[in-house]
Amino acid sequence: MDEPLFGGISRREMVVERFANAFIITIASATLLAALVQGVRSGQFLHALLGVCATLFAAIEVRLVNWYRRGDLEPSFKYIIFALGFSIALLCIVANLYFFL
Numbered sequence: 001m002d003e004p005l006f007g008g009i010s011r012r013e014m015v016v017e018r019f020a021n022a023f024i025i026t027i028a029s030a031t032l033l034a035a036l037v038q039g040v041r042s043g044q045f046l047h048a049l050l051g052v053c054a055t056l057f058a059a060i061e062v063r064l065v066n067w068y069r070r071g072d073l074e075p076s077f078k079y080i081i082f083a084l085g086f087s088i089a090l091l092c093i094v095a096n097l098y099f100f101l
Helices: 011-042 046-070 077-100
Strands: none
Touching: 011 046, 011 077, 046 077
């Protein structure tokens, strides 16, 4: 079996990454659902495009976390991954506020 290139990750890091992944997937899915509902309701399909973009960004985040967990990325990418996750969460929160206010 291949060993990770930059060493393994601790159990604590794995739990944090899984929680962050679950949170990002949940909030992006909720944003996509809200975008589709508001897009159909108001007739502005740009809402749906915003939801699709947020979901695609979340998919990129999940892929990066999987690569990091396998050891294919350097440990310095951890901070970039967390920053991307924070920006996706902020994007989804602002999009939901825009849809409903």
